[in-house]
Amino acid sequence: MHNNKFFILITIITFLFFYTCSTPTLAVAAVNSYDKYIISAKLNVEKLEIQANETIYYTNRHDLGFNELYLHIYPNAPSFKSLGGSIEIRKISIDGKEAKFIVTGEDRTILKIFLPTPLLPSSSIKIEISFKVKIPIKEDRFGYYAGVFALAHWYPIMAVYDERGWNLDPYWDAGESFYFECAYYNITFSVPEGYVMAATGRLDEIKKKAGEWIYKWYTPLPVREFAAAVSKNYEVVSGEASVGRRKVKVYSYYLLGHEVAGEIALNTAIKSIEFYSKYYGEYAYSEFRVVEVYGWFGGMEYPMFVMITSSLYSPQRKTILELVVAHETAHNWWYGMVGNHEGLEPIMDEPFAEYSDTLYFKWVYGEKKFEEIFDLTVRRPYYRFLKIRDKDYPIAWSVFDFGADSQAYFTIVYNKGAMVLRMLNWLMGDAKYFELMHRLQEKYRFKICKLRDFKVEAERVYGASLDWFFNSWVYGSGVPHYSVEAYAKQTGLTYTLHLKVKNAGDPVIALVPVRINTRLTSITVTLWVNGTQGEKEVSLPFEPLTVQVDPNDIVPGEDDNKPVPVKLNIMKAPSVDVALLITIILLSLVDFAGIKKIENRGHKGRK
Numbered sequence: 001m002h003n004n005k006f007f008i009l010i011t012i013i014t015f016l017f018f019y020t021c022s023t024p025t026l027a028v029a030a031v032n033s034y035d036k037y038i039i040s041a042k043l044n045v046e047k048l049e050i051q052a053n054e055t056i057y058y059t060n061r062h063d064l065g066f067n068e069l070y071l072h073i074y075p076n077a078p079s080f081k082s083l084g085g086s087i088e089i090r091k092i093s094i095d096g097k098e099a100k101f102i103v104t105g106e107d108r109t110i111l112k113i114f115l116p117t118p119l120l121p122s123s124s125i126k127i128e129i130s131f132k133v134k135i136p137i138k139e140d141r142f143g144y145y146a147g148v149f150a151l152a153h154w155y156p157i158m159a160v161y162d163e164r165g166w167n168l169d170p171y172w173d174a175g176e177s178f179y180f181e182c183a184y185y186n187i188t189f190s191v192p193e194g195y196v197m198a199a200t201g202r203l204d205e206i207k208k209k210a211g212e213w214i215y216k217w218y219t220p221l222p223v224r225e226f227a228a229a230v231s232k233n234y235e236v237v238s239g240e241a242s243v244g245r246r247k248v249k250v251y252s253y254y255l256l257g258h259e260v261a262g263e264i265a266l267n268t269a270i271k272s273i274e275f276y277s278k279y280y281g282e283y284a285y286s287e288f289r290v291v292e293v294y295g296w297f298g299g300m301e302y303p304m305f306v307m308i309t310s311s312l313y314s315p316q317r318k319t320i321l322e323l324v325v326a327h328e329t330a331h332n333w334w335y336g337m338v339g340n341h342e343g344l345e346p347i348m349d350e351p352f353a354e355y356s357d358t359l360y361f362k363w364v365y366g367e368k369k370f371e372e373i374f375d376l377t378v379r380r381p382y383y384r385f386l387k388i389r390d391k392d393y394p395i396a397w398s399v400f401d402f403g404a405d406s407q408a409y410f411t412i413v414y415n416k417g418a419m420v421l422r423m424l425n426w427l428m429g430d431a432k433y434f435e436l437m438h439r440l441q442e443k444y445r446f447k448i449c450k451l452r453d454f455k456v457e458a459e460r461v462y463g464a465s466l467d468w469f470f471n472s473w474v475y476g477s478g479v480p481h482y483s484v485e486a487y488a489k490q491t492g493l494t495y496t497l498h499l500k501v502k503n504a505g506d507p508v509i510a511l512v513p514v515r516i517n518t519r520l521t522s523i524t525v526t527l528w529v530n531g532t533q534g535e536k537e538v539s540l541p542f543e544p545l546t547v548q549v550d551p552n553d554i555v556p557g558e559d560d561n562k563p564v565p566v567k568l569n570i571m572k573a574p575s576v577d578v579a580l581l582i583t584i585i586l587l588s589l590v591d592f593a594g595i596k597k598i599e600n601r602g603h604k605g606r607k
């Protein structure tokens with residue numbers, strides 16, 4: 001009896017352990033496929049300091065040995081340093097033995113550790129780092145301002161080794177140069193009593209001691225990095241997002257007085273998670289936090305956690321608040337679960353997030369609102385830029401290619417990037433486009449998806465080469481300017497419409513939609529414009545009255561897209577109404593004759 005009870009107890013404990021440690025819809029990733037970070041930290045709110053001890057279990061997954069390792073130490077970046085930020089590395093041990101290190105990199109944000117013995121392929125080591133961080137007074141993703149600590153990029157994080165070698169790019173203020181592998185995190189973070197902490201991960205527990213609250217965060221599934229925000233002024237509301245058969249707990253942290261906006265942020269995050277899960281693939285994690293901070297930006301993306309700037313927390317700014325929350329939440333799919341080098345290939349996250357935040361409006365409010373938001377936040381800014389600059393750039397450019405020209409970076413990568421994705425969506429159709437999104441999320445989840453991988457997957461789903469698309473619209477630049485001419489001739493009841501689309505802009509290749517308006521309806525056909533001109537003949541049962549090139553502005557570039565009258569032959573064919581009338585008369589005569597015949601036969605029979 002006693003043993004039985006014990007057995008049942010063990011069974012229940014085992015079940016609970018595996019149940020709580022696994023996500024029902026996702027296979028749990030093998031732990032040794034990812035590195036692990038264990039950090040114990042204490043925030044000193046008076047001194048604006050974090051004292052921390054970090055342990056990283058790092059595995060060499062490459063086919064060459066390493067004599068040294070590299071980590072990013074972003075608090076040293078000049079934009080933080082100038083306002084009091086820094087990181088002091090006090091001691092480093094490798095597998096328990098003290099190791100030498102230097103702080104290097106063009107902006108002093110690289111930590112180079114000299115290994116006592118080479119780290120061979122498939123070998124793992126334990127790196128222990130003791131460090132102290134000074135938090136700058138700055139409205140930023142890393143900084144203290146008006147009672148809020150925004151704590152991203154505060155701890156040493158492994159640089160990525162790939163075909164480029166070690167990726168040691170400097171910190172980038174406008175945009176991101178971040179590039180991390182997913183890892184597991186266990187964070188113990190001490191704050192003064194009464195301080196509220198929001199962060200990446202699952203909140204395991206808050207140990208409340210006199211004068212000190214200790215938050216314990218962990219990640220049952222790999223995340224790309226760990227970020228947090230701390231304030232004693234935070235209020236919290238929460239809700240649930242339905243993802244498949246699971247519920248995701250969503251929390252919104254806002255500052256006192258911002259209740260309405262805090263609620264808007266919560267609801268937007270919930271709807272975003274539900275829609276992106278449906279259209280892209282399930283949100284992998286069980287929790288999500290949307291958090292108000294002070295930033296010069298609109299928002300900033302982190303895994304399971306997004307920062308939204310305080311100035312948007314006003315009911316009057318509801319639409320822009322929704323837009324930014326939807327954008328940053330989308331980054332959990334694009335940069336978070338499916339990763340990229342945000343500096344080298346911002347195309348692999350920003351256009352996806354930007355297009356997603358407009359699609360959010362389609363899915364929540366309908367087509368009309370989507371068109372309005374897309375025009376206002378994506379198309380107009382790009383066209384304004386083209387007018388002012390008279391220059392276009394490839395959306396595949398890196399943040400480093402754009403350099404100090406952050407306006408060009410944001411306009412080209414975000415706005416033009418979203419227009420190009422929308423064009424791809426139109427080209428493939430919804431079914432294939434969202435199949436592609438699902439495919440990327442499945443194949444590259446917790447991994448890195450490069451632009452070339454995206455092209456391979458896009459072509460696989462589309463079923464044809466997309467060289468022309470990527471060469472013209474992704475790797476290349478240039479803006480077309482289309483106009484259309486059309487003439488028709490009538491043969492019997494059929495109209496043969498000849499369409500000619502001229503491109504007075506840059507000679508890019510595109511499949512261009514042309515709308516044909518008849519008296520009763522309109523149809524859209526597509527034709528190839530390769531360079532300066534494209535032509536097509538279309539047979540129609542109705543008289544075409546006017547034609548419009550790219551009426552919904554799918555192909556980036558402003559066109560002469562007002563309806564253009566169709567020129568008919570000199571011998572004007574009868575209009576559709578006359579033709580219709582003749583047809584009706586003829587048919588009724590035939591019909592009448594038929595009935596007469598049957599009647600006659602009937603009469604004959606009766607006779």
Ligand SMILES: [Zn+2]
Pocket residue numbers: 301327328331349350353354
């Ligand atoms: Zn973004």
